[in-house]
Amino acid sequence: MLSGQGTRCRKDSMRIRHARVEDAEAISRVHVDSWKTTYRGMVPDHVLDGLNYERNTLRWREMLSNIGEMKCFLVAETSDGQVVGFATGGPNRELDTGYNGELYAIYISNENQNRGVGKRLVLNIALWLIHHRYTSMLVWVLEKNPAKYFYEALGGCYVSRKKIEIGSALIDEISFGWPNLAEFVNAHVRKA
Numbered sequence: 001m002l003s004g005q006g007t008r009c010r011k012d013s014m015r016i017r018h019a020r021v022e023d024a025e026a027i028s029r030v031h032v033d034s035w036k037t038t039y040r041g042m043v044p045d046h047v048l049d050g051l052n053y054e055r056n057t058l059r060w061r062e063m064l065s066n067i068g069e070m071k072c073f074l075v076a077e078t079s080d081g082q083v084v085g086f087a088t089g090g091p092n093r094e095l096d097t098g099y100n101g102e103l104y105a106i107y108i109s110n111e112n113q114n115r116g117v118g119k120r121l122v123l124n125i126a127l128w129l130i131h132h133r134y135t136s137m138l139v140w141v142l143e144k145n146p147a148k149y150f151y152e153a154l155g156g157c158y159v160s161r162k163k164i165e166i167g168s169a170l171i172d173e174i175s176f177g178w179p180n181l182a183e184f185v186n187a188h189v190r191k192a
C-alpha cells in the first residue's frame with residue numbers, strides 16, 4: 001500500500017508517505033492543536049496551556065532525525081503538500097502484553113477527521129509492522145477519549161488498563177489490540 005513516494009487515497013487525493021525531518025513543524029501543529037482540543041477536561045489545563053509549537057517542533061525534529069529502521073513514522077498529506085495527520089508505530093514498548101507491535105500515536109487535524117485518513121494511517125502502520133515481521137499490534141488510549149470508538153470500529157479488542165501520570169494527575173488508560181495483523185489488514189484492504 002505504501003511504496004516509493006507514498007500512496008494516494010482514492011476518495012480525496014490524500015497521500016500517505018514516510019515523514020521527513022522537514023515535516024517536524026507541520027507535525028508539531030497537528031499534535032499541539034489536537035492535544036488542546038481532544039484532551040481538554042481529560043488532562044490538566046496547565047499541561048495543555050503549556051504546549052507550544054516551537055518546543056514541540058524541536059522534539060519532533062529530534063525524533064525524526066533519529067527514527068532509524070526500527071520505527072515507522074507516517075504522515076498524511078493533501079495534494080497541495082499540507083501535512084494534516086501522522087501516525088507512528090514499531091516494536092511494543094512493554095514486553096508482557098502478548099502483542100509484539102505497537103501503534104504509538106495517531107493524530108489528524110480537526111478539519112480532516114472522519115474522512116478515512118486515520119484508518120489509512122493505521123492500515124499503513126500495520127503493513128509496515130507485518131513487513132518487519134510483527135504479527136500483532138496494541139494501542140493505548142485515554143479511557144475518556146472518543147478515539148477508543150475509532151479503534152473499536154477498526155476491530156481492535158479491549159486488552160487491559162493502567163494509570164498514567166500526566167502533569168501530576170493520574171489518568172486511566174486502556175489498550176486495544178489486534179492479535180492477528182494479517183487478518184486485520186486483509187479485512188480492511190478488501191473493504192477499502
Ligand SMILES: CC(C)(COP(=O)(O)OP(=O)(O)OC[C@H]1O[C@@H](n2cnc3c(N)ncnc32)[C@H](O)[C@@H]1OP(=O)(O)O)[C@@H](O)C(=O)NCCC(=O)NCCS
Nearest residue numbers: 106107108113114115116117118119141146147149150153
Ligand atoms: C481518532 C482519530 C485518529 C480517527 O481518525 P479519523 O481520520 O477521524 O477516522 P476515520 O475517518 O479513518 O474513521 C475510521 C472509522 O472509525 C470510525 N470512527 C472514527 N472516530 C470515531 C469516533 N469517535 N466514534 C465512533 N466511530 C469513530 C469511523 O466512523 C470510521 O468507521 P467506518 O470505517 O465504518 O466508516 C482522529 O479522530 C483524531 O486524530 N482524533 C484526535 C486525536 C486522538 O484522539 N488520537 C488518538 C490518540 S490515542
